[in-house]
Amino acid sequence: MTVSKKAKSRLERTKKLSALVSFNAMRYYMLIIIGYIVLYPLLYMISTAVKTDKALLDASFAWIPRYFTSERFTYAFEMLNFKSSLLRTISLQVVSALLEVFVCSVIAYGFARFNFKGKKIAMLFLIISLLIPTQMYSLSLSVNYREVDFLGIFGLINRLTGVDLRLNLYNTNWTFWLPSLFGVGIRSGMIIYIYIQFFTGLPFELEDAAYVDGAGPIRTFLKIALPSSSVVIVTVTVLSFIWHWNETYLASLCFLSDDWPLSVAIFNINQTLQQRGIWLGSAPQAPAYIFAACLLFVVIPLVLYLILQRKFVKSIDRVGITG
Amino acid sequence: MSKLKRKKSIETLKSRYGIMFISPWIIGMILFVIVPIFKSAYYSFASIGISEDGVQSSFVGLKNFVEILVKDPAYPDNLLEAISNLLISLPFILVVSIVLALLLNGKYKGRIFFRGLYFLPVILASGVVLDLFLDAASSKATQAAISDTASFGMIDFGKVLEGLSLPSGIQNILSEALSRIFLLVWQSGIQTILIIAGLQSIPDLLYEVAKVEGATKWEEFWFITLPMMMRTMLLVIIFSIVELVSSNTNLIVSDAYTKFNAMEYGVGSAMLWFYFLIVGVLISVLFVIYNRVFLKRWG
Numbered sequence: 201m202t203v204s205k206k207a208k209s210r211l212e213r214t215k216k217l218s219a220l221v222s223f224n225a226m227r228y229y230m231l232i233i234i235g236y237i238v239l240y241p242l243l244y245m246i247s248t249a250v251k252t253d254k255a256l257l258d259a260s261f262a263w264i265p266r267y268f269t270s271e272r273f274t275y276a277f278e279m280l281n282f283k284s285s286l287l288r289t290i291s292l293q294v295v296s297a298l299l300e301v302f303v304c305s306v307i308a309y310g311f312a313r314f315n316f317k318g319k320k321i322a323m324l325f326l327i328i329s330l331l332i333p334t335q336m337y338s339l340s341l342s343v344n345y346r347e348v349d350f351l352g353i354f355g356l357i358n359r360l361t362g363v364d365l366r367l368n369l370y371n372t373n374w375t376f377w378l379p380s381l382f383g384v385g386i387r388s389g390m391i392i393y394i395y396i397q398f399f400t401g402l403p404f405e406l407e408d409a410a411y412v413d414g415a416g417p418i419r420t421f422l423k424i425a426l427p428s429s430s431v432v433i434v435t436v437t438v439l440s441f442i443w444h445w446n447e448t449y450l451a452s453l454c455f456l457s458d459d460w461p462l463s464v465a466i467f468n469i470n471q472t473l474q475q476r477g478i479w480l481g482s483a484p485q486a487p488a489y490i491f492a493a494c495l496l497f498v499v500i501p502l503v504l505y506l507i508l509q510r511k512f513v514k515s516i517d518r519v520g521i522t523g
Numbered sequence: 524m525s526k527l528k529r530k531k532s533i534e535t536l537k538s539r540y541g542i543m544f545i546s547p548w549i550i551g552m553i554l555f556v557i558v559p560i561f562k563s564a565y566y567s568f569a570s571i572g573i574s575e576d577g578v579q580s581s582f583v584g585l586k587n588f589v590e591i592l593v594k595d596p597a598y599p600d601n602l603l604e605a606i607s608n609l610l611i612s613l614p615f616i617l618v619v620s621i622v623l624a625l626l627l628n629g630k631y632k633g634r635i636f637f638r639g640l641y642f643l644p645v646i647l648a649s650g651v652v653l654d655l656f657l658d659a660a661s662s663k664a665t666q667a668a669i670s671d672t673a674s675f676g677m678i679d680f681g682k683v684l685e686g687l688s689l690p691s692g693i694q695n696i697l698s699e700a701l702s703r704i705f706l707l708v709w710q711s712g713i714q715t716i717l718i719i720a721g722l723q724s725i726p727d728l729l730y731e732v733a734k735v736e737g738a739t740k741w742e743e744f745w746f747i748t749l750p751m752m753m754r755t756m757l758l759v760i761i762f763s764i765v766e767l768v769s770s771n772t773n774l775i776v777s778d779a780y781t782k783f784n785a786m787e788y789g790v791g792s793a794m795l796w797f798y799f800l801i802v803g804v805l806i807s808v809l810f811v812i813y814n815r816v817f818l819k820r821w822g
Contacts, residue, residue, distance in 0.1 A: 310544025333769035382551025
């Protein structure tokens with residue numbers, strides 16, 4: 201009796217173990233296959249970008265070419281106007297991302313920690329703002345920047361007295377900085393939402409203790425809530441940085457072509473190539489130039505990501521998004 | 524008595540703090556979102572000119588809409604394609620991101636490595652780079668040069684599907700999806716992140732109870748994971764729709780962009796508005812269904 205029971209449980213255990221092993225094997229199998237799909241474009245781009253003209257025309261495809269050239273990169277570097285575009289990207293998009301990360305944390309803290317009249321309506325607007333594509337108002341925003349006006353007041357002053365106080369912010373960094381400063385920049389709704397989820401899950405005893413000790417709300421936020429939010433800050437910074445880095449629509453509507461950031465330059469790379477007589481359909485080198493430009497475009501976020509990767513991956517587990 | 528009063532005053536104080544914290548956002552919403560939205564709605568009914576001395580606009584009624592719907596031969600086709608693309612891609616993106624998230628979640632060796640790898644698309648592609656890649660890699664000159672990698676060196680999915688003898692409608696959708704497998708995997712990055720974050724916030728207790736009760740992995744997924752994820756999924760769906768609708772590769776968006784560059788601001792705005800209104804209606808229908816069916820049952 202007891203012997204058979206023992207045997208049964210042993211059998212069950214081996215069954216479970218084999219199920220576990222096959223489950224894990226399946227997991228690795230899938231992970232590697234999809235990993236290949238993920239890496240493929242990147243490897244393909246690198247492989248093509250370093251090929252010489254002769255290797256490009258060679259009918260037998262090889263991942264590692266026999267002769268390398270860095271000519272594509274120097275050409276793409278010059279074509280993108282890399283130095284000045286990069287400077288623009290940093291002063292425009294990176295600064296705006298940092299502003300957004302901070303301002304959104306303040307706003308989300310207000311949503312998560314305090315009850316006030318009209319909070320439900322404000323939340324509703326926040327959700328709706330997640331749903332609005334930026335294209336819906338990018339154009340009028342960029343038109344607005346040509347003559348910045350505060351609810352029509354400056355325009356009225358202009359009409360009455362002839363003094364024009366309206367500013368022209370077109371083609372300046374303020375086109376991105378201003379919305380970010382008010383927490384309505386690129387995908388700010390999403391970032392506020394992630395922050396709210398995190399702050400709601402944060403225990404508030406510590407903050408209450410700070411209030412009892414006489415600290416004001418701003419001090420409590422800066423000294424207690426923010427320092428314990430490093431997890432969510434890492435997640436949000438990575439996302440905001442990437443979203444800003446890749447933003448092309450608003451940037452292309454707000455800047456003249458001499459002042460384009462990298463993202464817009466890469467977005468228009470086909471036209472730039474065509475102006476130089478290199479057509480994608482006919483020139484075999486065209487993809488190599490495009491890939492080289494793409495690689496120049498992604499190299500900085502890629503390196504930053506590789507440095508921050510462990511922190512970012514771990515932080516995802518602890519942000520606590522519940523929808 | 525005095526205690527009650529004091530409590531009330533703390534409450535009003537706290538409510539004031541709340542408004543103080545979100546006040547920049549309220550101002551920003553009005554100045555940089557709501558006003559511009561109304562303005563762009565007006566643009567779609569107007570003819571706009573931008574010159575050295577400012578912006579001139581004049582009301583032209585429905586002229587812009589007539590232009591795109593009746594005179595422009597491409598717009599109705601583009602509209603249809605953009606919307607069917609949205610409806611086809613959405614379920615696939617959801618499935619791919621759920622599968623990816625489930626694969627990446629849990630404890631196994633090398634998970635930091637694999638996650639780092641799988642989040643790469645988030646870093647590399649928000650459309651622009653991937654679009655250029657697909658464009659350039661499929662250009663004729665490249666294909667002639669690298670004939671044996673015409674389908675990116677992958678298996679020819681079309682042939683495999685033909686062998687399965689499925690109904691042609693399903694086969695078309697599947698082969699369409701498989702031919703876009705790069706796009707799908709690369710577009711699912713953020714969604715995967717959101718789902719993983721959601722999975723992590725499901726209390727372990729539930730799984731422990733399920734284990735004690737002898738549930739299989741499959742049952743765990745259907746009766747714990749999926750119901751607990753319903754709210755996160757809503758966020759993921761919203762995000763995916765907005766992403767698909769507003770990507771630069773979207774035909775309508777790129778067309779409107781061309782119009783803007785040609786200074787035809789009114790026509791471009793009308794293109795976007797008509798499209799977004801249709802998508803808005805679709806989203807609201809989806810919301811109602813989702814609320815009725817899923818959240819009522821599981822949420």
